[in-house]
Amino acid sequence: SQSEPKVTTPGIITGPATGDGSSEHRPSQTGSVDGRELARKIDEAMASLSTYKQVIEKQLENQSGEYASKTDVIIDQSDPKNVKIKSVSRDAGLESESIMIGDTGYLKDSSGAWHKQDVPPAPEVKEPGAKFGSLLLQAMSVEPAGSETINGIGTKKYALKMADGTAEIYVDSQNRLVRSVVTISADGGMSDNRMTYGDFNAPVTIEAPKV
Numbered sequence: 001s002q003s004e005p006k007v008t009t010p011g012i013i014t015g016p017a018t019g020d021g022s023s024e025h026r027p028s029q030t031g032s033v034d035g036r037e038l039a040r041k042i043d044e045a046m047a048s049l050s051t052y053k054q055v056i057e058k059q060l061e062n063q064s065g066e067y068a069s070k071t072d073v074i075i076d077q078s079d080p081k082n083v084k085i086k087s088v089s090r091d092a093g094l095e096s097e098s099i100m101i102g103d104t105g106y107l108k109d110s111s112g113a114w115h116k117q118d119v120p121p122a123p124e125v126k127e128p129g130a131k132f133g134s135l136l137l138q139a140m141s142v143e144p145a146g147s148e149t150i151n152g153i154g155t156k157k158y159a160l161k162m163a164d165g166t167a168e169i170y171v172d173s174q175n176r177l178v179r180s181v182v183t184i185s186a187d188g189g190m191s192d193n194r195m196t197y198g199d200f201n202a203p204v205t206i207e208a209p210k211v
Contacts, residue, residue: 031141033158038142038171039133045175046132046197050078053199062189067092076204084206101208114209132177135160135167150178151198176200 029035046052056071069091076084085100099106105119125131136142139160146157148170155170155178165184172178181194 027138027140027163029139029141031139031143031161033142033144035133035136035139035142035160036129038158038175039129039136041175042133042136042171042177043129043131046177047077049176050201051076051199051204052197053202055196057192057194057196059192060189061191062187074199074204074206076206086206099206099209101206104208106209106211108209114211116211135162135169135180135182138162139167150196153178153198155179 052075054073054075056069056073058067058069060067069089071087071089073085073087082102083100084102087098089096089098097108100119103119103121105117106114107117108114127137129137136158139162141161143159144156145159145168148155148157150170153172155172158169158171160167160169162182164186165182167183168179168181169177170179177197179194179196181192183193184191
């Protein structure tokens with residue numbers, strides 16, 4: 001029998017979190033900005049939102065060529081015990097759509113039919129700041145880098161020095177994360193990963209599709 005497609009939960013954090021609350025391997029930080037405190041403030045601000053939109057863009061260039069993908073994600077966390085997520089991904093000319101309602105996932109296949117699947121809950125992120133501010137926790141240094149308006153939102157820009165590259169984050173006046181950018185150059189190639197957030201507390205409707 002034909003197996004059902006797997007539901008992939010869209011990423012909604014700016015970088016890998018420890019997940020177990022451990023800060024044992026966090027680097028010592030230099031710079032004029034307390035990255036850990038800023039990460040904590042960002043997590044608190046993002047957790048206070050009822051809804052928001054996230055756009056995930058990835059670009060990779062190496063000797064084999066170029067690769068790009070984009071995912072639009074809408075998150076409704078007005079009920080923390082039943083978070084709803086809708087995502088549409090465009091990858092190599094192909095489009096995929098998925099919906100998460102709590103621990104239940106739905107994935108639309110190429111024929112337009114929806115498939116239902118239970119999805120294990122994501123590991124609990126216990127470390128303060130590690131959900132949205134994980135880049136700041138991993139940074140070797142954090143420095144202010146001016147200001148910038150992104151999609152009509154005024155932000156403060158911070159430059160981060162990472163162990164294997166550089167990163168930038170953009171935070172608005174309410175400590176909400178508006179954008180994060182991670183750039184890594186290695187082995188003759190370059191990767192650029194950016195996440196942009198907006199539509200804070202905008203009305204959204206995410207419902208389970210018919211299967």
